[in-house]
Amino acid sequence: MITISFNAxxxxxxxSAAIAVFVGDDASAVHAKESLGNAGAYVAxxxxxxxxxxxxxxxxxxxxxxxxxxxxxxxxxxxxxxxxALTLEEAGATAVAAALAAKVAHLDIASALPKGVKVDTAVAAAxxxxxxxxxxxxxxxxxxxTKPEDKPKLKTVSVIASALDKAKKAxxxxxxxxxxxxxxxxxxxxxxxxxxxxxxxxxxxxxVKLGVKVxxxxxxAMKKLGMGALLGVGQGSVRESQLxxxxxxxxxxxxxxxxxxxxxxxxxxxxxxxxxxxxxxEMKWDMGGSATTIGxxxxxAARKAKVNAVGVVGLVENMPDGNAQRPGDVVxxxxxxxxxVINTDAEGRLVLADALWYTxxxxxPQCIVDLATLTGAIIVCLGSxxxxxxxxxxxxxxxxxxxxxxxxxxxxxxxxxDEYDKxxxxxxxxxxxxxxxxEAGSTTAAQFLQRFVNNVPWxxxxxxxxxxxxxxxxxxxxxxxxxxxxxxxxxWVSENYEG
Ligand SMILES: [Zn+2]
Numbered sequence: 001m002i003t004i005s006f007n008a009x010x011x012x013x014x015x016s017a018a019i020a021v022f023v024g025d026d027a028s029a030v031h032a033k034e035s036l037g038n039a040g041a042y043v044a045x046x047x048x049x050x051x052x053x054x055x056x057x058x059x060x061x062x063x064x065x066x067x068x069x070x071x072x073x074x075x076x077x078x079x080x081x082x083x084x085a086l087t088l089e090e091a092g093a094t095a096v097a098a099a100l101a102a103k104v105a106h107l108d109i110a111s112a113l114p115k116g117v118k119v120d121t122a123v124a125a126a127x128x129x130x131x132x133x134x135x136x137x138x139x140x141x142x143x144x145x146t147k148p149e150d151k152p153k154l155k156t157v158s159v160i161a162s163a164l165d166k167a168k169k170a171x172x173x174x175x176x177x178x179x180x181x182x183x184x185x186x187x188x189x190x191x192x193x194x195x196x197x198x199x200x201x202x203x204x205x206x207x208v209k210l211g212v213k214v215x216x217x218x219x220x221a222m223k224k225l226g227m228g229a230l231l232g233v234g235q236g237s238v239r240e241s242q243l244x245x246x247x248x249x250x251x252x253x254x255x256x257x258x259x260x261x262x263x264x265x266x267x268x269x270x271x272x273x274x275x276x277x278x279x280x281x282e283m284k285w286d287m288g289g290s291a292t293t294i295g296x297x298x299x300x301a302a303r304k305a306k307v308n309a310v311g312v313v314g315l316v317e318n319m320p321d322g323n324a325q326r327p328g329d330v331v332x333x334x335x336x337x338x339x340x341v342i343n344t345d346a347e348g349r350l351v352l353a354d355a356l357w358y359t360x361x362x363x364x365p366q367c368i369v370d371l372a373t374l375t376g377a378i379i380v381c382l383g384s385x386x387x388x389x390x391x392x393x394x395x396x397x398x399x400x401x402x403x404x405x406x407x408x409x410x411x412x413x414x415x416x417x418d419e420y421d422k423x424x425x426x427x428x429x430x431x432x433x434x435x436x437x438x439e440a441g442s443t444t445a446a447q448f449l450q451r452f453v454n455n456v457p458w459x460x461x462x463x464x465x466x467x468x469x470x471x472x473x474x475x476x477x478x479x480x481x482x483x484x485x486x487x488x489x490x491x492w493v494s495e496n497y498e499g
Contacts, residue, residue, distance in 0.1 A: 001155075002096075002132075002133075002136035002154055002155060002156065002157060003155070003156050003157070004129050004132055004133050004136070004157045004158070004159070004175075005156070005157075005158045005159075006125065006129065006158065006159050006160075006161050006164050006167050006168055006171070007108075007158040007159070007160055007161075007164075008160070008161070008162070008164060009160065010069070010108040010110075010158075010160055011069075011106050011108055011156075011158060014068060014069060014070075014105070014106055015067070015068065015070055016070055016103075016104045016105040016106065016153070017068070017069035017070060017071070017104050017105065017106040017107070017108065018061075018069055018070065018071035018072065018073050018098070018099050018102055018104045018106070018107050018108070019036070019069050019071075019072060019073065019107075019108040019109075019110060020073040020074075020075055020095035020098065020099070020107060020108070020109045020110065021036065021072070021073070021074060021075070021110045021112075022074075022075050022076075022077050022091055022110070022112075022113055022114065023047075023054040023074060023075070023076055023077065023114060024054055024076075024077055024078070024079065024080040024083075024114035024115075024116065024117075025053060025054045025055060025056075025076065025077070025078050025079050025080070026054065036072060037066055038066065039064055039065060039066055039072060042062075042065055043062065043072060043074065046060065046062050046074075047060065047074065052074065052076070053076065054076035054077065054078070055076045055078055056076055056077065056078035056087065056090070057075065057076065057090055057091065057094045057475055058075070058076035059073065059074070059075055059076075059094055059097075059098050060073070060074040060075075061073050061074075061098050061101070061102050062074070069104070069106075069108070070102075070104060071099075071102045071104055073095060073098045073099065073102070073107075075091050075094050075095055075098070077091055077113070077114065077117070080113075080114045080115065080116030080117050081116050081117075081118070083113070083114075083117045083118070083119060084119065085119065085123065085127045085406075086127075086406060086407065086408050088119060088124050088127035088128050088131065089127045089128070089130050089131035089134070089408075089476055090131055090408065090475040090476060091128060091131060092109060092127065092128035092129060092130065092131025092132040092135070092159075093131035093132065093134055093135035093475045093476040093477075094131075094135075094475055095107060095109050095128070095131075095132060095157075096131075096132045096135040096136050096154070096157060097135055097472075097475075097478075099154050099157070100152055100153075100154050103153045103154075104153060104154060105153050105154065105155050105156070106154075106155065106156045106157075106158075107132075107154060107156070107157045107158075108157075108158055108159075108160055109128050109129075109132065109157065109158070109159045109160065110160050111124055111125040111128055111159055111160055111161050111162075111167075112160075121161070121162060121163060121167075122161065122163045122166035122167045122169075122170050123170050125159050125160075125161035125163075125167035125170075125171075126167050126168075126170035126171040126174055127174070128159050129157075129159045129167075129171050129174070129175075130171065130174035130175070130177075130178055131475075131476055132157045132159070133174075133175060133178040134178050134181060134476040134477065135475070135476055135477065135478060136154070136157065137181075137182050137185055137477070137478060138152065138478065139185065139186065139189040139480060139481070172303075173303040176299060176302035176303045177299045177302075177303065177486065177487060177490050179298075179302065180295045180296070180298040180299035180302060180486055180490075181295060181299075181483035181486045181487065182483070183294075183295055183298055184291045184292055184294065184295030184481070184483040184486050185477070185480065185481035185482070185483045186481075187200065187203055187287070187291045187294070188285045188287070188288050188291045188467065188468070188481035188483070189285075189480055189481045190284070191284050192266055192267035192283075192284045192317070195266055195284075195287070196239040196266045196267070196317055197234070197239050197240060197241055197242040197264070197266055197315035197316060197317060198239065198240060198242060200242070200244075200264060200266060200287065200290065200313075200315050201216045201242040201244050201315060203294065204216070204244045204246060204294055204313070207246055207248075207294070207297060207298055207301060210248075210298065210301035210302055211248070211301055212246050212247065212248045212297060212298075212301050213246070213247040213248075213249075214244065214245070214246050214247075215244070215245040216242055216243070216244050216245075217242065217243040217244075217245070218240055218241075218242060219231060219234070219240050219241055221243075222241065222243055222354070225334055225354075225358065226332065226333075226334045226336075227243070227333070227334045227354040227358070228331040228332040228333060228334075228354075229331050229332075229333040229334070229339055229350040229351070229353040229354045230243070230314050230316060230350060230351045230353070230354040230355065231331075232325045232329065232331040232341065232350060233265070233271070233316045233318055233325065233344075233347040233350050233351055234316035234317060234318070235323055235324065235325055236271060236272075236318070236319040236320060236321035236323055236324025236325060237316070237317035237318070237319040237321070238319075239266070239317045241314075241315060241316040241317075242315040242316075243312070243313070243314055243315070243354075243355065243358070244311075244312070244313050244315065245310065245311075245312050246293075246294070246297045246310065246311040246312075246313075247308075247309075247310050248297050248300055248301045248305075248307075248308070248309045248310075248311075249308045250300065250301070250304055250305050250306050250307055250308065250309075251306055251307045251308040251497070251498075252308070255308050256308070256363075256364060256365060256366040257307075257308040257309055257310045257363055257365050257366070258307060258308070258309050258310075258365060258366060258367055258368075258369075258493065258497060259309070259310045259311075259312065259359050259360075259363055259365035259367070259368045259369070260293045260296055260297070260309065260310070260311045260312075260368075260369050260370070260371070260489060261293065261311075261312045261313070261314075261352065261355050261356055261359050261368055261369070261370040261371075262287075262289035262290035262291070262292060262293030262294070262311070262312070262313045262314075262355075262370065262371050262372070263286070263287070263288075263289040263290060263313075263314065263348040263351055263352055263355075263370070263371070263372035263373065263374065264287040264289065264290030264291075264313045264314055264315040264316070264351070265283075265286040265287055265316055265317070265318055265347060265348055265351065265373075266284070266286070266287045266315060266316070266317050267283055267284055267286065267317050267318065267319070268283040268286040268318045268345070268347065268348075269283065269318055269319055269320055270318065270320075270344065270345035271318045271319065271320055271324050271325060271344030271345060271347060272320050272324050272325065272326055272327060272344045273327055273343045273344040273345040274320055274345075275345060282468065285373065285467055285468050285481065286318075286348070286373050287315070287373075288371075288373045288463055288467030288468070288481075288484070289313075289348075289370070289371035289372040289373060289374075289461075289463060289467075290313035290314070290315060291467075291481075291483075292371050292463070292467075292483070292484065292485035292486055292489070293311045293312070293313050293371060294311060294313065295483060295485075295486040296309075296311065296485070296486050296489040296490060297309060297311040299486055299490045300490065300493060303490075305490075305493055305494065305498060306497075306498045307493050307497045307498055309493065310359065310363050310365065312355050312358065312359045313355070314351040314352065314354065314355035316347070316351055318344070318345075318347045324344070325341055325344050326341075326344070327341060327342060327343060327344055328340065328341070328342070329341045330428065330429045331350070333350075333353045333354055333357065333452070334353075334354045334357045334358060334361075335353070335354075335357040335451075335452055335454075337353075337430040337431065337451065337452075338429040338430045338431075339353070339426075339429055339430065339431055339432065339433055340426045340427075340428055340429040340431070340432045340433070341432075341433050342432045342433055342434050343433060343434045346433045346434045346445070347433075348372050348373070348374045348445075349372075349374065349433060349445050349448045349449055350433060352370055352372060352449055352452070353448070353449070353451075353452045354452075355370075356368065356370060356449060356452040356453050356458075357452045357454070360453060360454045360456045361454070365456060366457070367393070367396050367456065367457040367458065367459075368453060368456050368457070368458045368459075369396075369400065369458070369459045369460075369461065369489065369492075370449065370458070370459070370460050370461065371461045371463055371485055372460070372461070372462060372463065372464075373462075373463055373464040373467050374442070374445050374460075374462045374463075374464055375441050375442045375445050375462055375464055376441070376464060377438070377440075377441030377442040377445075378414075378442040378462040378464050378465055379464055379465040380441075381412075381414070381442060382412055382465055383465060384465040384466060384469065384473060385410065385465070385466075385473060386410045386411055386412045386465070386466070387404075387409070387410075387411045387412075387461045387462060387463045387465065387466050387484070387485075388411070388412060388414045388442050388446075388461070388462035389401065389404075389411040389412060389413045389414065389459060389460070389461055390413075390414050390415075390416055390442075390443070390446035390449075390450075390459070390460040390462070391413070391416075391457075391458060391459045391460070392416065392450060392453070392455070392457065392458050393457035393458065393459070395457075396457045396458070396459050397413055397459055399492055399495070399496050400459050400461075400488070400492055401413065402495070403488050403489070403491040403492040403495060404488050406491055406495075407487040407488050407491050408474065408475075408476065409466070409474070409484055409485065409487065409488045411461065414442060414443060414446070414462075415443060416443065416446055416447060416450060420435075420440055420443045420444055420447050421447045421450070421451075423435035423436050423439070423440070423444050423447070424444055424447055424448055431448065431451065433448065435447075442462050445462070446460050446462070461485065463484055463485060466482060466484045467481070467482060467484050468480065468481055468482065469482055
């Protein structure tokens, strides 16, 4: 656990400490020179020798000839005029990554910034701290034999700020969001023998203490509602399927809520259409969409957002079993529409079909955003750098895309259309759960979902490529669960619904 604080001055002399300072892309002037003591000339010489140009997130770690602090970390911000809140968040995160690599116990982050940076100093300090907190996350609870020399050494990070009170005030909501991101990463990282539908529903109940109303529906209740699509997916599992509804009302009484819906397949073997064994362990994070849904409601409630929001997650385990759903089975969804299950591994859309229909019919939301690790095809299209965005509403799509850009969780809009919709028509039921062969697999999945949103303004985010990173692509997250989408949706609410 790494603690983050704000201080007026760097920590007193220590043998195991680093100070991080930032430079623009000219790298000519190292700022916070006073923090470097008389090492300034040495740093300038090292920057020249290393041909360090100060590009965004470029890092140069130096041993301090003066020995205290032991390390000097120089981090590039790129062009000063382009520095924004996100640049600083990523810079704070990069500083923590460098301090972890340098194995120091303490990190001071100098918030003095190069000339030309337009961000308010208190906001800058808060964003540096937020990035530091996001990157300081670790999921190491199951490692019992790490040698002392291999354990992370970093214990404390302090951001050096002039206007301490203003910085702390700006940081408070960011810290709440970062905590929600950590919570999201925790539940994504947990293995499927720990997080399964009932235990994930129990995690949702933790939001009650933030003033969120949490309801859990079991299989009997869902059967009464006619949720044959969702229930079919879980019928081969000994774990009982769950639907969790989280209501946070921070907005005007009676105002229509925004709705977030998440796919929560706590483990996906593929069912009878079983997946190959290589990499199947990764299917523990096939509940990433539900994790982001829960984390977003947590963030909104924790920072007391002025919005009414409802989060709905469909939680199932997809297993092969004597009672498992078969390819060719026809199920009836809550909407009344029937589905031929051609491939039992295309199960996320079956879960979402009922979760989406339930959400729009009960809450009459002004819009719905769903998140799902839905298709491998989206990774073929976009790699692991962007999520696929599908929408029936240009304005909503643009709002989400703008937030995505601001928080560094990029999206790319993908097409929907009648020609794709026809691809899921079926001979014996209203639709089938996959299209034709391998064509447009992410879009046919989205078309399937669109048949269950009942024309409510809707965005579907296919996060199969971004929910987890096997190497660091998003600088504010270490390897593993990214917690992708919590900061995005929080920003979206804050920019569009709290005004
Ligand atoms: Zn699947």
